Amino acid sequence: MSVSLLALALAGQAAAAAQAPAPASPPAHQSAQARFDAASQAVAEGRCAEAVKMFATMAKSRNPLLAATIDVRNGRCLVDLGQVEDGKAAIARGLPVLAGKGVEFSGDVYEAHMTLARLAERTFDYDEAAKEYRAAADPLKGGARVPALLRLALVTMFDHDGRALAAAEEARTLVLAEPALSKKDLAAVQTVHARVLLNEGRAREAYAELKNSLSKQGGLTSRVSADDIATRSDLAIAALKNNDRDNARLYLAYTGAGRMRDTPFTRAASMDPPACGEGGLVPEDEAIVEFSLERDGHVAGVAPVYTNGDRAKALAFARAVTDWSWRAEDVAKIPALFRYTTRVELRCVRADGAPGVTRPLKDAFEAWLVEKGAPTPKWAEQPAAVALATQRTALAAANTKNDAVAQAQAALALSDNPVLDGQERPALHAIVRTAVASLSPPVAVRTYVEMVAPEKVDEDSESWRTRMRAILARPDVSGDPLSAATLRLLIAQPAYRKGPPADAAVLVAAVSGDPALPPRHPLKIAALLEEANVLAAKGDVAGARAVFDRTGLTAEQCATVGLQPAVQRMSGSASDFPQEAQRLGFEGWVRTSFDITPDGRTIAPRAVIAYPPFIFDEAANGIIRVARFSSTFRPEGALACSGQQQSVLFLLPNR
Template sequence: MVVWRGAGTMLATMVTSGALALAMQAASQPPQTLQQRFDAASKAAAEGRCAEAITAFEAVEATPTGRRGIVGAAINVRKGGCLILRGEPEAGEATIRKGLPVLERAGDEFKGDVRAAYLQLAASARRRLDYASAITDAERALALSEALARIQPLLMLAALKRFDGDGAAERHAFEASSLAGPDATPDLRARIGTEHGRVLLNAGRTEEAYAELRKSLTAQGGLTLRTTLSEVATRGDLALAADMTGDREAARKYLAYTGAGRISEAPFTSAAVFEAPPCGLPGGPTRDDHAIIEFGLHEKGWVAYAEPIYVTGGRSKALAFAQAVLGWSWSAESASKVPAFYRAATRIELRCTEAGDRLSLLAPLNRAVAEWLELQCAAPIDPLTPDARLLLEMQRAIDSTTATPSMRLQAALWLATSPLIDAKASRGPINAAETLARTLEAPVVVHARIAIQRAILENDGARGFREAARALLAQPDYAGDPMTAATLRLETARSRARSKPPEDAARLIDAVVADDRLEPTRPLRINALLQRADLAAGAGDVAKAQQSIAATGLTAQQCAVIGVAPAARGHAISYPEEAINMGFEGWVRLEFDVTAKGRATNQRALMAYPPRMFSASADEMARAMWFSASHRPDTEVACSATQQTISFRMP
């Protein structure tokens, strides 16, 4: 016991002595000057230690001197750059622009800071696809650059202008090559050559592009098993150039060395939000346009960046394609299954869709709920925000102690209906939505939408859902509301991929058509007329079918927007031999029209991975597809712009 007490006393004495020594040493050192603290923060920023740098800059800002003049401006510019790198581009850009005017007036001493700031602003604008702003800032950086320092802004400008068709992009690439000279490092020569090759590809000079890209590959050391992202990009460009010049064997070889088509089970097809841009908008793509878009996938499920590599058309079309990709979302679980290498950069072939905004049977209820929530002062959800990013916001809002009940209800409904989370995880939000709706004394349509969503979540098959929908329809409140009653009847009556309509489908549909509380032009009533036409024609009552079609006032093509698309009945898989020989796997999302007899026509590849590998085979397969027949007396087309994804997996 004495020994332990003595040891403890000795240890305590040693600790106390050490602490005193450290305290005396600290006391003997003078405190850091403001300049030293600023320099330490700047060093951390330059080395990429942004969290440390931001904290240090803010400590300097807290002093009177740190908020004023050149010091304050320099802090804003350097801290803003770190905010951008940390994933806060809006705050970062605003902070940089706050300090830039002061540093520009300070002269040559801060010329390097100003140049770097404009390059950061240009890169940030490029990432959000604001090419006009990016070009303005990159040109300002170029004006502040001399000799070899001009190469970086020149290459950025070549990339930003590669779709413009006015020769400016090629001039920028040529100047960068001239400045680099024959003594440039292989990596720099490859980087310049790859960008020049992309410019030539988009100018339609494919043979020249192919030659330039082969030089870049040589500078990188040729086709080796090393696969850095820059090397993969050059090989991907070469695969595209070779394919466009008709050298398909070389195209497949280059593509194989990118690693594309090697992801088992094609996890990219599991996206919850995966839409192509619409055709025909002003300045946007047309049916005949296509693009190759490169994108990165954040581990939480949103698209981190999207860059157009090649497009048939100008800059506005390129940006429309890339903007659509920025809106894609995956669940965090699905995103995590994609290997990090493919999340960093993947390319996809893309065309615009002619489908327009498809309206589900639940669309009228969804719109009514959103309008009521807005009246309760719940802020509208920004449609441009990717769902995967919204997921985090909604998860915080539902448990927030400061959010209003209407905001929490909005979050609960969003989570309960989101394809980003599974049915089990949706139970909490759907329960919360029910409680909040009662608290707010919400109207029938809100309670109905929640009840229908619960029925969807708790019933996988058509039979279970139909039983749940019938039970809801038996409740007086729901039966008494025309929108709710019509939605429940049509959801119960409609045909599904693996289930025929129920025996009383005609009675359910006729009840919707006969409901005078629904306006004649309401989508639900028109949908009912289209379904009634199909059922009547199937039963041989052509007169009733024609009468129903005439009552809709629609063209046959509009069934893709309002009607229920014909249910798929089958298709055959045709795996291209060249893909089997090279071991490629992938997928294609097709878009096609369905004839009244249930055959596919006017087919084309809407999306394809890997680019230009399976598109032709998918087109051939579409010709063998068949669907449920529809009644359209005035045209062969029953439904336009139907979409279906086909996966190609090695046998």
């Protein structure tokens, strides 16, 4: 195509010969052709970094056709290299020109539309993705339409408007009419068709189609490819929806999922389910979401595979996964095939919205940074694994400029980043302390910096309480209402499997009775709630109610900050491990959400994230049902806390 393209370009120049300079000599033409060919070949082979450099050496052509072709090919590579806006702009310039030239440039037009569609799909703009996939498919005939049709089906299968099924069925008809295609090629198309059926609620038909696809792939063998994993994973969903739990586990076992020692997904540094309400999610909604892990630990290629809801709900689940992060050292241990094809089961969580008691102090610290000129950090909306590089760059720039405010901001953010190697934290915290001290900070800021020092101490331990008491004992800290209230509440909170310290009541009363704190200050409300808990535990329900009324909360409201109920009993044993999972060699984990009653019992446990899907949900829920937490007073029997979360890990003994 490149030879004819250059010929067409030169022919086009002839029409404007009177106004344009004379064409270059044949050797120069050959040099231009060689450069163009080399750059185009690099695009075709996926060597985009080389292609972009080569295109950059080519002067802007005055011939619209040649310029448009360079724009489209270069733009595709710019998108692949992450220069998204530049790439989209280049494609937008060139695509209309090539689209008007007919079949001669159909390949470039097709690839441009597919690039724009994939980009829209990655950003969850499924309307735009569907439009571009349709534009890619429409000019083509026969089997050439199939890739775009399959992608069109996948981005419309949650809309339930017939488009996905029509696209999938057309693709299936086209490949069945191609005798040269292998059985595995046919199976891949059937799997997508079945996935559409599954999301349409036609689980029985999907199950039959997937079993046929599996047979074309050679059945359940120990060899797996990405296509094999997709078919077997979808079969597991279809089997479950057909109440065939035994086969659901069997198909999932043959994907390779649930082998924790080879795929250490337990060690996610940052992982939260979506909140109920996002995208219209309700607790009954569920989804299977697929994703891949990049080497730095951030999640990419996120796509909803199945949901019992609509598109808005499917994308709400998918967006939650995009914020997850793993440590790079853990990702390196995961075999490449499983790193690129991971699925989790998801439900939404009903969050109670009550942050920890350190929030007001942290807010004071961040407000002080802003007063000192700190900008809104670039990493504010980035997943932890992506933010890590941004924070390192910001800290390096701050060190170069000797900018203490920027140093404090970036070093503390790095120290707090959950994917950071813990060995780096002491040095980073030293940078924070030095930078903050040089800025003559208020007491609350100094207190916050000291509190978050990265010491290897369990926050339930007496050593940690001792350190907090030492900070509180300093006259400047005890004289600062915000610092003192925060520390007193932290020291007073119940510990794991223990009650509160002996002086908890005195500490809490000092906060609730502090005239320097406004009556509706979040820390004062938290203290009043804790006082009500103590009175209720002693049987003084009337006194507890009187104290609770001073908070200004209704029985169903959560505190703006609060002390969370502490675990008093959490047990699990070998008998909790499902026998069928043990027989098939599954390992995994479940994040369970639950509510806590005033007397510390757990109710309504629900698996909100599970890996692998379906296997350990009920076992994890059973463990949480018998867990007990410290008691909490609420009038009229309202819940003490809702939307609490706890992870349960299932590992087989070392063999």
